[in-house]
Amino acid sequence: MTTSTLAMHILNGLAYGMLLFMIAAGLSIIFGLMNIVNLAHGTFYLVGVYVAYTFVQQGTGFWPALLLAIVIVAALGMVMEKVLMERVYGKELEQVLLTFGLSFIFADVVKWIWGSSPLTLPVPSALDFSLNVGLTEFPAYRIFVIGIGCLLAAGLWYMENKTRIGAIIRAGVDDREMLAALGINIKIVFTAIFAVGAALAGLSGVLGGPIMGMYVGIDSEILVSSLVIVVVGGLGTWKGAFIGAILIGLTDTLGRVWFPSLTMAMIFVIMIMVLLIRPNGLFGRGAQA
Amino acid sequence: MKETRKTRWTRAWLCAILALTLLLAACGSQTASESAGGSGGTNGSAGASEPIKIGAILSFSGNFAPLSESIKEGMELYFEQTGNKIGDRQVSIVYEDDEANPQVALRKYRQLVESEQVDLLVGPISSSVVYALRDVIEKDKIVLIDANAAANDISWDKKSDYIYRVSISNWQDGMPAAEYIAQNIGKKAYVLAPDYPAGHETIEAFEDAFKKAGGEIVKEAWPKLGNNDYATYLTDILQTKPDLVFSFLSGTDAIRFVQQYEQFGVKGKIPLTGTEEFLDPLVTEPTGQAAEGIIGATMYTSSLDNPVNQKFVEAFTQKYNKTPNYFNVQGYDSAQVIAKAIEQAGSTNADDLINVLKEIKFSSPRGELAMDPKTHNLALDMYLVKNVWKDGKIVQEVLGIAAKGLKIPETPPTPSK
Amino acid sequence: MKASAYGKHIGCIALFLLCPFILTSYGVKLASEVLIMAIFVMSLGLIIGFAGLVSLGHAAFFGLGAYAVALLGNHWENTYLLLISALVISGLAAFLSGLLFIRSSGAYFLMITLAFGQMIYAIVYKLEDLTGGADGMAVVASPNLGAGPIDSRLGFFYLTAVAFLISYYFLRLLIASPFGKSVRGIKENESRMTALGYQTRTYKLAVYTISGMLAGVAGALYAYFNQYVSPDLLYWMFSGQALIMVIVGGVGTLVGPAIGAGFFVVLQNYISSFTDRWPLIMGLIFVLIVLFGKGGIMQIAALLWQRFRPQRNSKPAQQAMAKEGNGIESVKS
Structure with a gap:
């Protein structure tokens, strides 16, 4: 394999990994902070891309549609947290049932509104060109997605380590009772974090639309991949989600080249290997067993 | 106290939403659509006036949903054109969702054949489903018009006297x-x-x-x-x-x-x-x-130049306001083949039907087509x-x-x- | 157990065995399916409710059992032999995977079992020459316990009914045994049990293996039931459905998951015939169960029972409920 081919594969893996990172980041923090296994997280991806599609159809253009979709998905997340999630904190199995139920409901509502035929979100015209990278062209849009992913990671890292909000979240992941003792309004923090997580998934959906297409069912596909990332990276850390996403994105992509017969199980093989060595994921906190 | 009032409100809300959704879902559903019409029903005259019941096993949930809906559209267009009748008998179609899963399909099959007592079956999308149904169909001797599943073997080793494909094989x-x-x-x-x-x-x-x-x-x-x-x-x-x-x-x-x-x-x-x-x-x-x-x-594109297709495209576009795809044609032809077979056989009895189906010829938007009796698959x-x-x-x-x-x-x- | 309690049990069994006479032929078939699912879901309920191991890969054991009958059934006819092979193969898979995975807990265990299930799924899917891949394969073997092939619906219903009763009473005894008590103790407080000198991992592994075996038997019966197997039987969605059945039925009880299985299968079957919007309605039902039915159907039933039964008896009923298990809330990690 030539270096330029390898570079192409790596770029592809990174672009895919970054999309997953955006979902996994929210999932991981919600997981770590509120101890919620949010099986409805893929829903935010799904709703995000379909809402953006509608705005694009209405002629708003890609970027306003992106913003509107994120706002709407964040609002959806906020309502979901306030009305439903709040009732099941600490009850893991009820969360499973509740979020599974919600993902059923939303997937079917999306199908009801937009129909079952696959649709596509066009690449924004400003980025609809290809860059020459040795062997051939590489879509500029994917480079953009990689860039956004890295920016987001840097922003989240900064927030986690350098700001008060980050300190609150870190403290909360380690010990939830402590937050209350510090006089912090946990309810507001939880709602806000849930909304941010939803917004990130919505962002991923809109950005992923032109690459992965849109259809009902992509929500559960993407959910499984991002759950794998969260677990590989370790619950409750953005850093873990980032490294995990890159690892999974790259292995999934390169696996297709080097182990074509393993494509179906590639990411699961990686996950089992990681968990056997580090039962709490790469960056997970908590006692090693 | 404030808390309980809030909770009560939320509950009331949720109940209202639930009731509404149930209602909407019920309205939106189109199962068991056109049921037995007026045709009297003095049971003396050997079933000639009884409605014909067709069971459709398709995959309405999951990735095959667009295909299933297209087939359904095609079938409904055909029966709309015949005034919902085959000969002088009313037609009713019961649609079931197999989720593209053979295990679910077998359950739905039993429901259609035993509870609903359909006269014959049409479907499925997925090859795994047609293979799974194949053995029970042989046992129960009920005709299946294969509207999509393309597995080659259903024309070879797994060929059945009761299964006829009006779509296309992978080969x-x-x-x-x-x-x-x-x-x-x-x-x-x-x-x-x-x-x-x-x-x-x-x-x-x-x-x-x-x-x-x-x-x-x-x-x-x-x-x-x-x-x-x-x-x-x-x-x-x-x-x-x-x-x-x-x-x-x-x-x-x-x-x-x-x-x-x-x-x-x-x-x-x-x-x-x-x-x-x-x-x-x-x-x-x-x-x-x-x-x-x-x-x-x-085997089909809407720009084919033949009179049957021109009429089909016109009727289809008028009813659904879009260009027909080949799944629509598969649905249309499935309905057409069912109607024709029943008319020629003069009954819905499976053994009478298969005699006709083996050599059935019909005018499809795809052109003039004939069943190949050796493979139960169309010559296309x-x-x-x-x-x-x-x-x-x-x-x-x-x-x-x-x-x-x-x-x-x-x-x-x-x-x- | 008092004599009256025995009477109740025998009464229930008798009623249960008389079921086919009030059902249509289709109903009998559906009832058999529900019973097989109930065995499977009980096996999952065992590890969730009593050992605190929430798995999202349990369909792997069910599927292995089913494929054991499908594949080995091409060579062997003996039903006992096939059922035992299914039991051994799934038990072995559960034991080996458990050996590696048991030390994970909570969400990590959930995910690693999911991954394991998906790997088994991928293997079956990829071995196309052997298993038919995505197309699945027909099952040649037919059930025969020595008194001729069981090809009538009624016969098969009784086969599954007996299998269900054996599984149920076996699990009941298991939970009541000292071993079962230790397992529950580990779930309540693992560090205390470790301090008391228990090899907690061994206990968990044992119960996981038993659960896998039972799931395998259920899968084997299912292969006989449909005479067809396909990779859907191993897919994570099916594991997810089983998990939902457990939660819907009520965690920490034995009957709960079985009822959850019946509830789910029958309801989904009828709703999906009634409307294409069935995922929406099923989803709403799940959400409502969480909001109003704290602890699943069993709890709802118990509440209704308390409300409508004569006042003087309400206390023992509550206690009985508490003894069997106390619903979802008890499972926290």
Whole structure:
């Protein structure tokens, strides 16, 4: 394999990994902070891309549609947290049932509104060109997605380590009772974090639309991949989600080249290997067993 | 106290939402649609006035939903045109969702055959379902009109007297364009199809014919079914530098592949050819211009020039306000074959029906078609078709005929090495 | 157990065995399916409710059992032999995977079992020449316990009914045994049990293996039931459905998961015939169960029972409920 081919594969893996990172980041923090296994997280991806599609159809253009979709998905997340999630904190199995139920409901509502035929979100015209990278062209849009992913990671890292909000979240992941003792309004923090997580998934959906297409069912596909990332990276850390996403994105992509017969199980093989060595994921906190 | 009031409110809200949704869902549902009409029902006259009940097993949830809905549209159009009647008997269709899962399909099958007591069946989408139903159908002796499932073996080892396919087999889908491609596009082909039985069967048929026509397969790629990103394969294609790519993909897989084919700059460099899935509005409408230039063979396109098709397209466009796809035609023809078989047999008795079905001939939007009694599969005219960009959308231009009266072989062909 | 309690049990069993006479032929078939699912879901309920191991890969054991009958059934006819092979193969898979995975807990265990299930799924899917891949394969073997092939619906119903009763009473005994008590103790407070000198991992592994075996038997019966197997039987969605059945039925009880299975299968079957919007309605039902039915159907039933039964008896009923288990809330990690 030539270096330029390898570079192409790596770029592809990174672009895919970054999309997953955006979902996994929210999932991981919600997981770590509120101890919620949010099986409805893929829903935010799904709703995000379909809402953006509608705005694009209405002629708003890609970027306003992106913003509107994120706002709407964040609002959806906020309502979901306030009305439903709040009732099941600490009850893991009820969360499973509740979020599974919600993902059923939303997937079917999306199908009801937009129909079952696959649709596509066009690449924004400003980025609809290809860059020459040795062997051939590489879509500029994917480079953009990689860039956004890295920016987001840097922003989240900064927030986690350098700001008060980050300190609150870190403290909360380690010990939830402590937050209350510090006089912090946990309810507001939880709602806000849930909304941010939803917004990130919505962002991923809109950005992923032109690459992965849109259809009902992509929500559960993407959910499984991002759950794998969260677990590989370790619950409750953005850093873990980032490294995990890159690892999974790259292995999934390169696996297709080097182990074509393993494509179906590639990411699961990686996950089992990681968990056997580090039962709490790469960056997970908590006692090693 | 405030808390309880709030809770009560939320509950009231949720109940209201639930009630509303249930109501809407009930209204929106179209199961058991056209039920027994007025036709009296003095039970003396040997069932001639009893309604005919058709059970449809399709996959309305999951990735096959668009296919299932298209088939349903086609069937409903046909029966609307006949005034919901076969002969003088009313028709009612009961639709069931098999979730493309054989286990669910078997449950639904029993429900249709035993509880609903349907006279005959139509469906399914998925090959796994048709295989699973095959044995129980043999036992229960009930006719199934196969409206989509393309597994070759249902015409060979798993052939049943009670199953007749009005769609296409994987073999017929894969091979007809091969000779044209080898002679006019290039000799070195890169093939790509999902890694599951339908993919293997279709590609095998293509490769066989392609090699016979002097072509060579330079590489095979087998992405998983439901692959989210084809970038890796496209990079590999660019590196391999074949004369052309031949692919079999469907639904979202096909859409993603075609779009990414353009995004990675492969379109224009290496010609893309493929099965009829790539030449159908279900794929070419979402992809838009990216699908321009794809060449392949298909059994149907809305631009076919025959009187039956012209009437069909007109009626279809009027009813649904869109261009028909080939699944619509499969649905339409399934309904047509059912009606014709029952009329000719004069009853819904399975043994009478299969005598007719074995040699049934009918006028399809695809042309004049006949069942091949040896394989229970249609002899199809396959048209060479190219996607062209015209007035802001992709349309299919017919280049010629790839194969006339193409039948699936009677036994599995031995692949040439 | 008092004599009256025995009487109740015998009464229930008798009623249960008389079921086919009030059902249509289709109903009998559906009832058999529900019973097989109930065995499977009980096996999952065992590890969730009593050992605190929430798995999202349990369909792997069910599927292995089913494929054991399908594949080995091409060579062997003996039903006992096939059922035992299914039991051994799934038990072995559970034991080996458990050996590696048991030390994970909570969400990590959930995910690693999911991954394991998906790997088994991928293997079956990929071995196309052997298993038919995505197309699945027909099952040749037919059930025969020595008194001729069981090909009538009624016969098969009784086969599954007996299998269900054996599984149920076996699990009941298991939970009541000292071993069962230790397992529950580990779930309540693992560090205390470790301090008391228990090899907690061994206990968990044992119960996981038993659960896998039972799931395998259920899968084997299902292969006989449909005479067809396909990779859907191993897919994570099916594991997810089983998990939902457990939660819907009520965690920490034995009957709960079985009822959850019946509830789910029958309801989904009828709703999906009634409307294409069935995922929406099923989803709403799940959400409502969480909001109003704290602790699943069993709890709802108990609440209704308390409300409508004579006042003087309400206390023992509550206690009985508490003894069997106390619903979802008890499972926290």
